[in-house]
Amino acid sequence: MATRKARLLLRAGSNVTVVAPQISAELEQLLADHGGVWQQSRYQETDLHGKKLVVAATPERATNEQIYRHAMALSLPVNVVDAPELCSFIFPSIIDRDPLLIAITSSGKSPVLTRILRRKIEAMVPAAYGRLAEFAGRFRQLVKEHIVQDTPRRLFWEQAMDGTLAEQVLAGREQQAEAQLRERLQDTHALHGGEVYLIGAGPGDPDLMTFKAARLLQSADVVLYDRLVSPVIVDMARRDAQRIYVGKKRADHTVAQTDINQLLLELAQQGKRVVRLKGGDPFIFGRGGEEIELLAKHRIPFQVVPGITAANGAACYAGIPLTHRDYAQSVRFVAGYLKGDKVEHDWSVFQSTTETLVFYMGLVGLPVICEQLQAHGRSPDTPVALVEHGTLLKQRVLLGTLATMAEVVEREKPTAPTLIIVGDVVRLHEDLSWFGEV
Ligand code: SAH
Numbered sequence: 001m002a003t004r005k006a007r008l009l010l011r012a013g014s015n016v017t018v019v020a021p022q023i024s025a026e027l028e029q030l031l032a033d034h035g036g037v038w039q040q041s042r043y044q045e046t047d048l049h050g051k052k053l054v055v056a057a058t059p060e061r062a063t064n065e066q067i068y069r070h071a072m073a074l075s076l077p078v079n080v081v082d083a084p085e086l087c088s089f090i091f092p093s094i095i096d097r098d099p100l101l102i103a104i105t106s107s108g109k110s111p112v113l114t115r116i117l118r119r120k121i122e123a124m125v126p127a128a129y130g131r132l133a134e135f136a137g138r139f140r141q142l143v144k145e146h147i148v149q150d151t152p153r154r155l156f157w158e159q160a161m162d163g164t165l166a167e168q169v170l171a172g173r174e175q176q177a178e179a180q181l182r183e184r185l186q187d188t189h190a191l192h193g194g195e196v197y198l199i200g201a202g203p204g205d206p207d208l209m210t211f212k213a214a215r216l217l218q219s220a221d222v223v224l225y226d227r228l229v230s231p232v233i234v235d236m237a238r239r240d241a242q243r244i245y246v247g248k249k250r251a252d253h254t255v256a257q258t259d260i261n262q263l264l265l266e267l268a269q270q271g272k273r274v275v276r277l278k279g280g281d282p283f284i285f286g287r288g289g290e291e292i293e294l295l296a297k298h299r300i301p302f303q304v305v306p307g308i309t310a311a312n313g314a315a316c317y318a319g320i321p322l323t324h325r326d327y328a329q330s331v332r333f334v335a336g337y338l339k340g341d342k343v344e345h346d347w348s349v350f351q352s353t354t355e356t357l358v359f360y361m362g363l364v365g366l367p368v369i370c371e372q373l374q375a376h377g378r379s380p381d382t383p384v385a386l387v388e389h390g391t392l393l394k395q396r397v398l399l400g401t402l403a404t405m406a407e408v409v410e411r412e413k414p415t416a417p418t419l420i421i422v423g424d425v426v427r428l429h430e431d432l433s434w435f436g437e438v
Pocket of ligand 1: 280416
């Protein structure tokens with residue numbers, strides 16, 4: 001207890017004296033590192049003289065009470081650890097985003113509630129917010145000189161701290177942010193330009209989105225989304241944000257890829273903040289590269305936010321480790337769609353029995369995939385799992401082998417999206433999963 005309190009106080013820059021006959025090696029080191037003092041003796045009233053703040057953390061209730069009384073007599077703020085009735089001040093739970101500091105307390109009523117709340121706030125306030133505060137601090141005076149009146153200055157900062165400029169800082173591009181800030185100072189009425197966020201929404205379960213994805217999604221003016229993105233995730237956008245469905249189904253291209261690229265560009269050029277939501281990760285079979293190519297060419301600012309790809313999500317939820325010390329030392333993500341009636345690959349490269357293969361977009365091509373792997377030498381007994389609607393509540397795992405899987409699929413008629421996992425790691429499913437299976 002004493003060590004924890006001392007660490008907090010030292011970190012805040014206090015001069016700390018610890019009075020105790022013995023202290024832990026950790027505390028001793030902490031004091032040495034921060035110029036604190038260890039006074040090796042039992043507590044006496046005179047120890048309080050000249051001090052500004054007192055923490056009693058002895059294991060003896062009587063001593064703690066005595067310290068409390070002495071401190072009160074000297075009008076010193078005092079905290080007795082784990083005894084709220086003997087505290088004139090408290091140590092709240094803190095979220096440290098130096099120079100930002102958020103303190104939470106339930107006034108001793110429910111530390112658990114405090115912890116839950118803290119977790120929520122931690123998630124809402126990205127680690128980089130400290131940098132943002134630092135950045136704002138650096139330009140506070142400059143902005144004050146440029147915008148003398150209070151209200152326009154407040155508006156300027158409101159826009160800066162909640163817009164593309166803040167995003168630049170959070171993304172670590174402080175130079176660009178500074179350039180943007182200086183530019184805006186020249187013309188405080190100028191509309192800020194558009195920006196595109198290419199966001200991986202994960203494989204389905206909304207909880208698998210990143211904090212960054214959720215935050216940027218909530219800042220969007222327009223959201224373009226795929227068929228693979230759960231409706232719950234699309235609903236996380238602001239209520240008045242425009243939503244545009246650009247989903248693609250196999251052989252039913254609702255909006256052609258070039259049109260999507262063009263749409264992203266035009267919306268950004270109108271000054272909108274555009275979110276392009278993609279299933280899984282934008283750079284894994286997501287054509288994310290093509291979408292930002294055009295933006296880059298037109299110098300539209302963009303960010304790409306990684307997502308949990310279907311292979312990772314589905315494998316974890318199905319209890320199939322993609323690598324394993326004993327079964328697989330590598331894993332390969334493979335496109336499994338049909339071109340005509342073929343899946344085009346150099347099948348001879350898929351022969352390693354210590355490599356897990358994960359086929360995306362392989363449902364229709366599954367019989368061809370199983371057949372080709374065997375034709376090129378993989379054993380018919382090689383285990384295969386097909387994960388249907390991975391990570392969603394309706395997730396189903398179908399099991400078979402290269403020899404039997406086509407039949408299993410024929411019988412069970414799974415629907416897209418599905419993922420096919422091939423390799424010995426599939427055997428671990430039985431031990432490592434708790435989902436229903438067929
Ligand atoms: N960018 C995405 C992949 C897009 S390709 C990602 O990183 O996951 C689309 C293919 O992904 C589907 O055909 C299917 O094979 C796979 N897929 C996506 N979501 C899935 C899910 N919830 N369960 C199983 N497979 C999924």
